[in-house]
Amino acid sequence: MESVTAIDSPTPENPLSYRLYAGRRPQRVPSRPRTSEPPPPNTALGVGVIVNGPEGVLLGRHRHRTWELAGGTVEPGESFAEAAVRELREETGLVAKPDDAQVLGTLLDRVGGVARVTVPVLVTRWSGIPHQREETIGSWRFWPLDALPQPVFVPSAQCLTAWDPALPLDHPPAHFQPYDSPGRP
Template sequence: MTTTPADASSRNTRPPKAQAALGVGVVVQDGQGRILLGRHHGGTWELPGGKVDPTHESIAEAAVRELREETGLEVDAADVRVFAMLHDVVGGINRVSMGAEVTVRSGAPRVTEPHLISAWRWTGLDALPGSLFAPSAQVLAAWRPDLSIEHPPAHRLMIADGTAAAGTDI
């Protein structure tokens, strides 16, 4: 007869020690192929996005929520495509950024968090600003490697149709 140590069941239910941050960056395109960028008060331009809530929220649901909270734009989670997972380390914390994309056909983004973002702007891929927020630059570089966007190095795992391709560094 095998005995189970008294702490085995609690070990399976205890939360792990936090050592990572999980977020999503959303590449939002309009009907003209432009992408949406926000001007942060810190001086950088960034994609809509943010942390994934510690609930049963999927990455696509987090993308929808963050887009709505930050810009007022409404999209359906079924229309969001998660295309990459990026990993780097900042200040001793693992940062995992999921890249997602969605196209919006109507609606105008508005500044809903003026303490963070001063303006949202539709930007052509040929006119991307140089001062991109690092996770946004990493997401954009994974989304469109042909754009040659400067960004900090990150490990990249591409996701296609629900399956992951081999991980690479970017």
């Protein structure tokens, strides 16, 4: 409150009196400071591409010494199936169509305070022979389901066990919400 001004009636027989209060509202502070920088990420969204052929499941060797499915982030405006076939082509050279990609569901876990949403996608038809196209992942090959290499990258292991819960893969738990029955082809 900055000031109070009293205005009394000019005649003594009139009991009316007015009080005028002057003050300022405090400036509103936003919940977080506004900057031109984007906020830190709080969710990671990606796809894991399961390619199961007559010789088994396709896995590549990452430079960090884990085996993993093809996969990666979903670009803005891209469906999960579109992201899966794009990542498959970029990483392995295999070509597939979004119509040949079955989205199995979503996996949700947390890593370092960031929610991670991984979408396992089963590709049922493709063409080409897998080969190394990126520096980070190579040695693409099909592995029999009963002889999978170790260690398998955690999101890849989660995708594989969402598709086939009987696979002998040990990994941290993730909540799986299926879209369809994730039966094997």
